[in-house]
Amino acid sequence: MRNSISITSIASVSALGSLLEDIWTNYKNDKHHLSIKEFDNFNAWVAKLQEKDKLQIEKLRKSDAKYKDLDESVLYALYVSRKAIKEAGWSANDDFGINIGSSRGATILFEKYHKEFLQTGKSSTLSSPTTTLGNISSWIAHDLQTSGPEISHSITCSTGLHSLLNGVAWIQSGMASKFLIGASEASLTDFTIAQMQALKVYAKNEDEYPCKTLDLEKNNNTMVIGEGASVICLEEGIKENAIAYVEGVGYATEILKHNISISSDAQCFQKSMKMALGNVSPKEIDAIVMHAPGTIKGDLSELKAIEKIFGEHEPFLTSNKWKLGHTFATSGLLSLELGILMLQHQEGISVPFIEKQKCPAKINKILVNSVGFGGNAVSILITK
Template identity: 65%
Template sequence: MIKPISITAIGSVSPLGDSLDEVWSNYKKDSHFFRKKEFESGEEWIAGLSQKSLEEIEALKQSDSKYKNLDNTVLFALLAARKAMKMAHWKAGDNFGINMGSSRGATALFEKYHKEYITENKASTLSSPTTTLGNISSWIAHDLQTQGPEISHSITCSTALHALLNGVAWIQSGLVNKFMVGGSEAPLTPFTLAQIKALKIYSNSVEDYPCQALNLEKKRNTMILGEGASVACLENGNSKNALATIEGIGYATEILKHNISISSDAVCFQRSMKMALAGTNPDDVDVIVMHAPGTIKGDISEFKAIEKVFCNETPSLTTNKWKVGHTFGASGALSLEFAVLMLVNQEFIGVPFIESTKPSKIKKIIVNAVGFGGNAVSILLSK
């Protein structure tokens, strides 16, 4: 158990929109947000930002000469952080901490600069400072005028929830009272797509729902890449304006047999969920927002872990990857946003192509994330 920490604001930009009202409205629709995009290898499914959001990003990019050379990973994070700060009523000088992460970082810029180097045998002046992972939190601190601390990191696809772990730890230590945490990812690039396709896990489905996340009967992998960022504002104690309260945190890493695999019953998830539940009756959990990337092994192993932890009282299960794809380092933060919105609105959003039991109430939700390396994180939220 940890001392209560409040989530007082969430800001995001994703295929679902860039305001909580718009995001919630789109969650209530049974439609997905995928479209086909032309790459060198042909047309592929992706979940990209809306034209409205892209225009907002472009306006941000042009608003300051220093922002014109930043990668979308940083720009997405800046926009989401501004929205979160405004909602939380934080101000410059509050000296809150920042921990924003990304699985891949400035991949579009890196690919651009590397191509220039191969072609011209020289590197651009800004190729180093604009592709370092520390860019994300540092630029947010600059933009919001806070004094720190600032942390950027990559822990593959559990990056955003690891940022939340860090924020909780800093607040619990008494060093700060507020921390901004989250993840940002802009992976819709040719090389990133080629890497994921090489793993044989990308969707080539022609079905109505091309990502079959949480369909445990699927016969092929159906992961699809998405982009976006999400930021949560954490404050010490039970805040009157809290959207949700963090009641428990859990984390675990398991010994791997392969670079990208986890055990068939996701031992890391079993351990992280049990840790997050410390002092809480598992029967009191109403919903689990699963990582469920849409791969055969990934979805089933997490489900088996849930069965082992919750036995015959499995909570209602859901995921958002059938709708917005896998946003890598940002995915845990977008799942957190999803969970908070269900708590706030007291409405369960399931997966339309599978049968799911709706909970009679929504008081406690677990959010899961895991990445390459078997590094799982579980967060227990309550309203």
């Protein structure tokens, strides 16, 4: 990192809510926010947005005639982007960049329009512009009335942290001084859940905890899909209103032997964590917010990668997917949010069904991991 990067605000909406104080309160108990949803041909565990947030998002949809035909992934991103720039004190005159990614994109609308096409042989007028991935960042730029650069991309489940990489790169290059980065997913649809079930990774159990992230004794995969959006305001330099700082970034892609799996010791994570650490000693890392999707191989391979890098100096380990589901692209940024909250409150959030860990007396540096299909890992080092 050539220059300091400040995180001056973060906003999100997920199964844990949309207010940071509520989100932290929900992290401090051992309750998950997963529920059974009825689909056309099956029922499945999911992590839905809270009803009060759904109502506010529907209100946003009705606030502008142009918004009535937008996919929920766009509306979720609009909802949290407004909050983030207000908290950071940004205005349209700042001409900040925007990079909002999504793994699935406009899933709800795409499935709707495709079904319509199969039934009628015709497609609706707005089917193309409302389902292109780039329309997320474009609509946010419209809504916030900014004229800076706009980027949208998809790199599977590490998309959100790749957005952060892009924002950092633009700022470090001198091409921008501020960047709004984020990700959004509204993917609780029949086809999306059926796809995950076909991969044999989805939760089937009716235990107290449907998703057993980091439980190495589990006999079945326990991934549960959630929906949500998260955005972060990044600024060049050390700012007085910074809530955390990006101290290091790392990324890696490994050669795959299977479409959905990474190596048994997650070599991509080993490389991304080493890069993010830079000259920082592994002994200085107080906690790691893991990707840990709740699958047998996924959880174990990441743990092995951590063991390779940290040895006997293994930090406090945690993950949030047992509580709010795997939100695809948004997951890495929700993990980053958990890391920021732990820095602010100086308290580690434990996973309830694994052996209790000793939380460090002081939490100064946290590593956040994310990886997706394709073996594309990202690690971000944040500090107070």
